[in-house]
Amino acid sequence: MSFIKNILFIIGNFKQEFYKVVAFHMIHSFLISSSSGVLVAILWELLKKEPNRVFVYSLVGLLTFFLLLQLFISKITYKRGSKLTYSISKELRMRLGTHIYELPLGILNKKHSSYYSSCLLQDIRIFENFFSHSIPSTITGIFSVFFILLFLAFLDYRLAFVLTLGILCIVPFIYFANLIVVYFGKKHIEAKEEMSKQFLEYCEGMKYLKSFNYIDKKYKLLEKVLYDFKLKSFKLEMFPGPLILLSFVFCELGFLFMVFYALNYFNDNSLNLTFLVAFLIIGYRLFEPIKVFLVDFLELKYMNNAIIRIKEILELKTIKRIPSFKKLKNSEIKFENVSFSYDNKELLKEINLTFPSNDISVLVGLSGEGKTTILSLIARFWEVKSGEIKLAGVNIKDIPIEELYLNISQVFQDVYLFDDTIYNNIQIAKINASKNQIIEACKKANCLEFIEKLENGFDTKVGEGGTKLSGGEKQRISIARAFLKDAPILLLDEPTSSLDSINEYFVQESIYKLTKNKTVIMIAHKLKMLKGIKNIYVINDKKIAQKGSFELLSKSDGLFKDMLAYQEKSLTWQVIKS
Known part of the structure; x- marks a missing residue:
């Protein structure tokens, strides 16, 4: 039977x-x-x-x-x-x-x-x-x-x-x-x-x-x-x-x-x-x-x-579908007593934090402390086990997943491009976008120049995962996607960590343009770049250890000050002949 x-x-x-x-x-x-x-x-x-x-x-x-x-x-x-x-x-x-x-x-x-x-x-x-x-x-x-x-x-x-x-x-x-x-x-x-x-x-x-x-x-x-x-x-x-x-x-x-x-x-x-x-x-x-x-x-x-x-x-349980929803009033994100574990391994412990609307917030901490997990929870790639994540005062579980994704753009370290043309890889951010809109997004992302130098321009096939392009080129195409989508919330996972100095300059310049008038949540390892940032959260032992501005944290005893000192020390290193 x-x-x-x-x-x-x-x-x-x-x-x-x-x-x-x-x-x-x-x-x-x-x-x-x-x-x-x-x-x-x-x-x-x-x-x-x-x-x-x-x-x-x-x-x-x-x-x-x-x-x-x-x-x-x-x-x-x-x-x-x-x-x-x-x-x-x-x-x-x-x-x-x-x-x-x-x-x-x-x-x-x-x-x-x-x-x-x-x-x-x-x-x-x-x-x-x-x-x-x-x-x-x-x-x-x-x-x-x-x-x-x-x-x-x-x-x-x-x-x-x-x-x-x-x-x-x-x-x-x-x-x-x-x-x-x-x-x-x-x-x-x-x-x-x-x-x-x-x-x-x-x-x-x-x-x-x-x-x-x-x-x-x-x-x-x-x-x-x-x-x-x-x-x-x-x-x-x-x-x-x-x-x-x-x-x-x-x-x-x-x-x-x-x-x-x-x-x-x-x-x-x-x-x-x-x-x-x-x-x-x-x-x-x-x-x-x-x-x-x-x-x-x-x-x-x-x-x-x-x-x-x-x-x-x-029969696997999917994300719950919400039939209808009112438009979000703002893009403020709040974590209220959020804990998360995966395969019986605790990744976050009772996280309470607020990412203000139309401002830049930064997550700092050692590797494996849960920074990327926080971004993944915001995007509902993972489901919260306990506590709540709220967007504009609404639990993200009560927001239709399509509506949530419309409000979020992501630029991560590991960019994945489909085995298709550059044009189609950018257009996935906004399917009904015109060619002029895509070109404008590429200009803002500092990638139009290198695209036009390619033999087939926008029609160039990038290979599986984008293997025919360099890391910097892939990253700039990823940023062009974010410009084209123009979502109010931007999640950045250290997008410049593996780039050479020239590509890093172009990517940073693009990100600077991209973050204007948006709610930005960024993971950063280069702490010197955070001068002037008011909302910095330091994660240690899977929970919020410190929070405050760059000026405050750099003077207070704790992990942030220690990490900053180690980074300054590493700048004095030299390659010595044996």
């Missing part, structure tokens, strides 16, 4: 169409058994001493009609079934993509990205293949067997009972084969995902593998994963195989037992020749759909493993 529930869950809004396709399969199966009935009637008439030729020809015409009707129904069923399969898979990919988008990063990051790509691509591909081929033949097989047995029971219930017993004998083999497929099917899908993950890391990390001369060891690990996948594929094919073959043998034995009893009944004159021939012909045909069903059933159980993985993602 759980298998059927999973199928209905995946089908979603296409249940009515699915039931129609099942109905067509039933009609098709009924026509197959009806053709067998007409064939028996022809035999019955032909074995008479004086057969009625007109009646025989009429029956042949009826048989021809049923066969043509079978072809017609089969065509409709195949067409509607294929359309249904690919409509479901399209809808399913859209559902998965939307659902993953709505997941908090805290849930999303618990799995490797290969897990989600595997579900989105491979698992849905498994569903497509088996749903379009195995389910139709399984449904047709089940109903064909049912209708044929019903018809044979009408001819002679004794022989039909013998055939039914032969079918029931294969149930234990199906049961154990099912257990094997469920167990090894899950292992096989997991091995496939691990193979995808390792191969992805092997390709993406090639630069680092070469620099540390680690390619051979990493390749051996990849080879091990490939061998493991091969082994699990072999087990999935071989272990249930003998049980299926034994089922085929019992099918044949069931038919032989039926023949034995049929001949005895015929010799006792309790079975006429017509029915004997009918059971010999139709009875043997009965086991053909059963054999097909045995193979398809196990494939469907393998498909069920893929469906379970898809279902697990779709």
Whole structure:
């Protein structure tokens, strides 16, 4: 029953169409058994001493009609079934993509990205293949067997009972084969995902593998994963195989037992020749759909493993959707007794702070103290465990996520660009932006000059993750996005930390323009740059240790003064020849 529930869950809004396709399969199966009935009637008439030729020809015409009707129904069923399969898979990919988008990063990051790509691509591909081929033949097989047995029971219930017993004998083999497929099917899908993950890391990390001369060891690990996948594929094919073959043998034995009893009944004159021939012909045909069903059933159980993985993602709790919302009055952000932990590791402890509207606030502290976590909580990449974060006096959980994102721009250390043109990478900040607006944003971000120097200008493809551009160029494109979006809140995570002095100058100049008349929350490590800033929060031991202006903190004993002293000391360092 759980298998059927999973199928209905995946089908979603296409249940009515699915039931129609099942109905067509039933009609098709009924026509197959009806053709067998007409064939028996022809035999019955032909074995008479004086057969009625007109009646025989009429029956042949009826048989021809049923066969043509079978072809017609089969065509409709195949067409509607294929359309249904690919409509479901399209809808399913859209559902998965939307659902993953709505997941908090805290849930999303618990799995490797290969897990989600595997579900989105491979698992849905498994569903497509088996749903379009195995389910139709399984449904047709089940109903064909049912209708044929019903018809044979009408001819002679004794022989039909013998055939039914032969079918029931294969149930234990199906049961154990099912257990094997469920167990090894899950292992096989997991091995496939691990193979995808390792191969992805092997390709993406090639630069680092070469620099540390680690390619051979990493390749051996990849080879091990490939061998493991091969082994699990072999087990999935071989272990249930003998049980299926034994089922085929019992099918044949069931038919032989039926023949034995049929001949005895015929010799006792309790079975006429017509029915004997009918059971010999139709009875043997009965086991053909059963054999097909045995193979398809196990494939469907393998498909069920893929469906379970898809279902697990779709059942993950997403960010709550808010139907309607009034416009925000300002962009002040408040943390009220906010605590946050991830994987049982405490990252923030009872944080209370205020980021004033239209002003610059700075987060300072040692690495790993929770500065980036605070920015992630504001953007709802993570969900607060206790306490509240308020924007304009409203809990951010009560603000529609789309509305929240409209009010926030982010410029982080690690800029990610899509494998697309520079133009499209900037335009994602504002989909309906004109070319003039994008050019203006690039001017403000100091990146128009280098873009125009490229051979294809704005149409230049940046490569996966922006690999064809330098760190400074990527950062300036990220700032151009922020200019184009023009959101009232700006989150900056040390955007100049890994840049050379020239790029740092251009980026700082761009950020200076960008921060005007905005609520800015910035993570900074270069403390000398903070002169004149009034709102500085020093984080230590996962909580607010100090707060105040640069002038106040630089004179007060504490972490800020210590960090400033160490930075000033580091400026006197020199490279000395040995």
